[in-house]
Amino acid sequence: MKIKKEVTIYDLAKELNYSPSTISRALNNHKSISKKTIKLIKEAAEEMGYRPNNLAAGLRNNKSNTIGVLISRINRPFMASLISGIEETARKSGYNVLISQSNDKYENEISNCNALYDSRITGLVVSLSMETVDMGHFQKFIDKGIPIVFVDRVPDNFNSYKVVIDNYTAGYSATKHLIEQGCTRIAHFAGAQHRNVYEERKKGYLDALRENGLPIEEDLIIHFKTLSFEEGNKATKKLLKMSNPPDGIFSANDTAAVSAIMCAKKMGVNVPQDLAVIGFNDDPIASIVQPSLSTVSHPASKMGAISARRILDHSGQNYDTDLSEITVLGTEIIVRDSSLKKVHTLETK
Amino acid sequence: MKIKKEVTIYDLAKELNYSPSTISRALNNHKSISKKTIKLIKEAAEEMGYRPNNLAAGLRNNKSNTIGVLISRINRPFMASLISGIEETARKSGYNVLISQSNDKYENEISNCNALYDSRITGLVVSLSMETVDMGHFQKFIDKGIPIVFVDRVPDNFNSYKVVIDNYTAGYSATKHLIEQGCTRIAHFAGAQHRNVYEERKKGYLDALRENGLPIEEDLIIHFKTLSFEEGNKATKKLLKMSNPPDGIFSANDTAAVSAIMCAKKMGVNVPQDLAVIGFNDDPIASIVQPSLSTVSHPASKMGAISARRILDHSGQNYDTDLSEITVLGTEIIVRDSSLKKVHTLETK
DNA sequence: ATAGGTAACGGAATCGATTGCGTAAATTTA
DNA sequence: TAAATTTACGCAATCGATTCCGTTACCTAT
Numbered sequence: 001m002k003i004k005k006e007v008t009i010y011d012l013a014k015e016l017n018y019s020p021s022t023i024s025r026a027l028n029n030h031k032s033i034s035k036k037t038i039k040l041i042k043e044a045a046e047e048m049g050y051r052p053n054n055l056a057a058g059l060r061n062n063k064s065n066t067i068g069v070l071i072s073r074i075n076r077p078f079m080a081s082l083i084s085g086i087e088e089t090a091r092k093s094g095y096n097v098l099i100s101q102s103n104d105k106y107e108n109e110i111s112n113c114n115a116l117y118d119s120r121i122t123g124l125v126v127s128l129s130m131e132t133v134d135m136g137h138f139q140k141f142i143d144k145g146i147p148i149v150f151v152d153r154v155p156d157n158f159n160s161y162k163v164v165i166d167n168y169t170a171g172y173s174a175t176k177h178l179i180e181q182g183c184t185r186i187a188h189f190a191g192a193q194h195r196n197v198y199e200e201r202k203k204g205y206l207d208a209l210r211e212n213g214l215p216i217e218e219d220l221i222i223h224f225k226t227l228s229f230e231e232g233n234k235a236t237k238k239l240l241k242m243s244n245p246p247d248g249i250f251s252a253n254d255t256a257a258v259s260a261i262m263c264a265k266k267m268g269v270n271v272p273q274d275l276a277v278i279g280f281n282d283d284p285i286a287s288i289v290q291p292s293l294s295t296v297s298h299p300a301s302k303m304g305a306i307s308a309r310r311i312l313d314h315s316g317q318n319y320d321t322d323l324s325e326i327t328v329l330g331t332e333i334i335v336r337d338s339s340l341k342k343v344h345t346l347e348t349k
Numbered sequence: 350m351k352i353k354k355e356v357t358i359y360d361l362a363k364e365l366n367y368s369p370s371t372i373s374r375a376l377n378n379h380k381s382i383s384k385k386t387i388k389l390i391k392e393a394a395e396e397m398g399y400r401p402n403n404l405a406a407g408l409r410n411n412k413s414n415t416i417g418v419l420i421s422r423i424n425r426p427f428m429a430s431l432i433s434g435i436e437e438t439a440r441k442s443g444y445n446v447l448i449s450q451s452n453d454k455y456e457n458e459i460s461n462c463n464a465l466y467d468s469r470i471t472g473l474v475v476s477l478s479m480e481t482v483d484m485g486h487f488q489k490f491i492d493k494g495i496p497i498v499f500v501d502r503v504p505d506n507f508n509s510y511k512v513v514i515d516n517y518t519a520g521y522s523a524t525k526h527l528i529e530q531g532c533t534r535i536a537h538f539a540g541a542q543h544r545n546v547y548e549e550r551k552k553g554y555l556d557a558l559r560e561n562g563l564p565i566e567e568d569l570i571i572h573f574k575t576l577s578f579e580e581g582n583k584a585t586k587k588l589l590k591m592s593n594p595p596d597g598i599f600s601a602n603d604t605a606a607v608s609a610i611m612c613a614k615k616m617g618v619n620v621p622q623d624l625a626v627i628g629f630n631d632d633p634i635a636s637i638v639q640p641s642l643s644t645v646s647h648p649a650s651k652m653g654a655i656s657a658r659r660i661l662d663h664s665g666q667n668y669d670t671d672l673s674e675i676t677v678l679g680t681e682i683i684v685r686d687s688s689l690k691k692v693h694t695l696e697t698k
Numbered sequence: 699a700t701a702g703g704t705a706a707c708g709g710a711a712t713c714g715a716t717t718g719c720g721t722a723a724a725t726t727t728a
Numbered sequence: 729t730a731a732a733t734t735t736a737c738g739c740a741a742t743c744g745a746t747t748c749c750g751t752t753a754c755c756t757a758t
Contacts (some may be wrong), residue, residue, distance in 0.1 A: 001740095006714095008713090008714055008715085009715065009716095010714075010715095018737080018738090019737070019738045019739075020714085020715075020716090020737080020738090021715095021717075021735055021737075021738060021739080022738075023715095023734095024714095024715060024716060024717085025716090025717090027715095028715095028716090030737060032735075032737075033735095033736070033737075034735075034736060034737090036738080037386065037737085049703080051463075051467050052467065052714090052715080053408070053467075053469075053713085053714050053715070054467055054468055054469070054715095055404050055407040055408040055411075055413060055468075055713085055714080055715095056408050056713070056714035056715045056743090057470055057714080057715050057716075058404040058715090058743095059402070059404040059405050059408050059713090059714085059715080059742095059743050059744065059745095060714085060716050060717090060742070060743050061715085061716075061743085062404075062743075066447075073433065074423075074429050074430075074432050074433045075429035075430045075433045075438065075650075076429075077424065077425065079429075080423050080424035080428075080429040081423075081424045083424075083448070083451065084423045085425045085446060087423065087450055088450070091449060091461065091464070094464070095466055096447050096449075096464065097447065097448055097449070098415075098445050098446065098447055099432070099436060099448055100436060100440060100445075100446070100448055101433065101436055101437070108713070112440070114400075114756085115440070115443070115445065117400075118400050118402075118403055119403055119445055120402075120404055132350075138720085179668070209416060212458075217509060231405065256484060258672050266703055283633075284632075284633070284634055285633055285634055286635045288607060288611075288634045288638050289635050289638075289639075290638075290639050298618075301424075335389050338461075355743055355744095357743090357745085358744070358745065358746095359744075359745095366706045367707080367708085368707070368709075369708090369744085369745075369746090370707075370708060370709080370745095370746080370747075371706085371707055371708075372745095373745055373746060373747085374746090375748090376705085376745095377745095377746090380703070380705095381706060381707075382705095382706070382707075383705080383707090386706080386707085390739075401744090401745080402743085402744050402745070403742085403745095404744080404745095405713090405743070405745045405746085406744080406745050406746075407745095408712095408713050408714065408715095408745080408748085409712070409713050409744080409745055409746045410713085410745085411713075480726060481743095515745080547718095579751090626707095669744095698752035699758100700757105700758090701751105701756105701757090701758090702744105702755105702756085702757085703754105703755080703756075703757095704753105704754085704755075705752105705753090705754080705755090706751105706752090706753090706754100707750105707751085707752085707753105708734090708749105708751080708752095709749090709750080709751100710747100710748095710749095710751085711734090711746105711747090711748085712745100712746080712747085712748100713745095713746090714743105714756095715742100715743095715744105716734105716741100716742080716755100717740100717742090718740100718741090719738105719740095719741105720737105720738085720739080720740105721736100721737085721738080721739100722734105722735105722736090722738100723734100723735085723736085723737100724733100724734080724735070724736090724749105725730105725733080725734070725735080726731100726732080726733070726734080727730105727731080727732070727733085728729100728730090728732090728733080728747090728758090
């Protein structure tokens with residue numbers, strides 16, 4: 001097996017009778033090299049099949065043109081789209097994307113964090129694990145001037161770039177939508193309250209009830225651990241067996257919302273007539289379940305693109321950039337059948 | 350903003366009065382360093398907060414302890430699970446994972462391929478884009494002794510590691526299942542025939558028909574471009590409007606299969622009584638659609654894990670490893686409601 | 699006691715690109 | 729035309745880890 005030798009700037013230098021410095025500068029469009037020489041060198045480089053050694057450049061500059069991504073799980077629709085957005089944006093600028101998943105374990109988040117740090121990433125995009133409370137493991141990036149972009153599941157006690165959606169307004173609007181459809185006893189499937197996204201969605205829910213004169217009943221607020229299908233099933237069963245069951249559910253994710261729909265159907269409860277349901281995320285399953293699930297959509301891929309862009313821009317700029325910049329993206333209530341009480345009422349009249 | 354200095358093996362050398370060589374060897378458990386010294390050095394390294402510089406090591410060794418992943422799209426359930434499996438396995442061995450998506454464009458596949466090559470990845474995991482026919486862009490990896498693992502969508506004209514499922518048998522079994530359920534006119538939603546997975550699934554379908562004495566009708570074989578929801582809808586409509594419509598569909602993926610179910614329902618065709626449907630992949634939507642979709646499941650995450658393992662093992666071994674090793678994993682027919690004609694017939698009697 | 703062997707470590711080159719400093723030639727200015 | 733710039737480039741150190749060759753000191757066998 002023949003191992004072909006790689007072309008380096010030294011090979012180019014020898015071939016063209018220039019010094020390696022000139023070659024390097026020419027390839028980087030340094031201003032102190034004449035246009036002619038740059039053209040000459042670049043053409044020769046192309047012809048000889050020169051390809052820059054990122055490792056060498058990285059060693060010298062102590063960075064690697066690589067964006068690190070630290071998330072809970074890759075195989076979730078939201079996360080996959082997020083990564084997709086990061087990757088597309090990064091690659092257009094010649095950056096690589098390094099991924100790692102914590103599986104929602106604090107411990108994994110720390111070790112992955114260290115591994116990425118050691119890899120001299122240019123910047124880090126993070127969506128916090130479910131367990132994470134302490135932010136200590138991120139400090140070293142700040143100390144080194146490496147930008148961190150928190151996305152979706154962000155901390156509130158750590159100053160850095162953030163890309164989020166307006167979870168409060170989304171929660172408020174989703175709940176308001178159910179109210180407008182005639183619901184008066186609306187349950188909420190809430191996520192872990194130390195994660196901003198779930199806390200704010202719940203706040204929105206609560207305020208929507210208050211501002212519309214509906215009482216808040218603690219029995220109707222179910223706190224989930226993982227918002228899984230199984231948990232959703234159990235919670236729905238419990239709710240529907242109450243002497244005074246809810247007539248609406250706002251779930252903090254689609255998985256649990258779908259389980260609620262399917263569970264209700266199995267129990268003979270009509271959706272949306274007896275129980276209107278709205279979820280969160282607009283996962284593919286939302287448009288497949290019957291009745292189709294109303295939900296809140298957010299631009300996952302765009303969030304990824306913006307996160308990557310933050311890092312790319314940060315690296316191009318001077319150091320004292322404002323790290324605290326927060327990007328808030330809008331959401332949209334996607335009305336499908338699972339919440340359309342009114343229209344349905346009209347139709348059946 | 351204080352920038353903390355990184356600890357290097359030279360710092361350790363100075364501190365402990367050893368040479369950098371010894372430090373390096375000790376940290377790598379080289380046999381020519383005494384146990385005592387190794388212990389001493391490792392403890393000091395730990396205490397001083399030493400972290401190896403992968404870039405420096407990578408430059409020297411011309412590789413980076415990084416596995417490159419080249420796939421079509423991240424945000425597909427199969428691909429996300431695949432990456433998840435790769436990442437978990439790689440990280441356990443201290444390897445990083447670099448991802449890139451081609452969006453099923455040949456051109457992107459080439460440029461991503463080059464970018465990964467330039468990043469000195471230790472090995473490459475590839476699932477071919479829909480368009481790829483020529484394999485030239487992969488040759489340089491072979492020339493360099495960098496292992497490539499093709500997974501799922503693999504080439505048949507390129508000698509390298511492969512991790513696949515038995516698509517032929519899966520296609521055969523899925524079709525056979527429909528036959529056993531009483532279907533006699535089974536349509537097939539086929540994917541691009543230059544991709545092994547779709548070609549073999551179709552072959553299995555054809556042989557199942559033949560071996561069970563059913564005629565092959567070209568009208569019932571629809572060749573899809575992307576097996577999308579929209580394409581599935583259109584194809585289903587066309588099939589059901591035939592004077593002699595099919596009573597079963599074997600779709601090469603779940604997306605199209607689900608669209609068939611939903612389309613049939615809308616057209617007043619009963620699933621599975623009038624039209625039995627079976628898909629492929631066991632995506633989340635398969636268990637959500639009603640009637641739930643029978644399908645073929647394959648171990649996406651495990652395929653990723655095995656692919657990563659191939660690369661890790663290859664790097665540990667001597668050079669003349671057998672590159673042509675092919676791993677074939679089993680699949681499973683998941684029987685749900687969309688194909689259960691017989692049982693349903695019994696129930697309704 | 700001496701040749702031969704081994705265990706334990708050090709010197710210094712190497713990987714490839716970058717960059718501060720220096721310099722010769724070309725150009726402009728006075 | 730001499731002086732002052734400017735242009736265009738070279739020299740050599742640097743980033744941090746690895747590794748091929750040594751080189752001691754100590755041990756063993758004859």
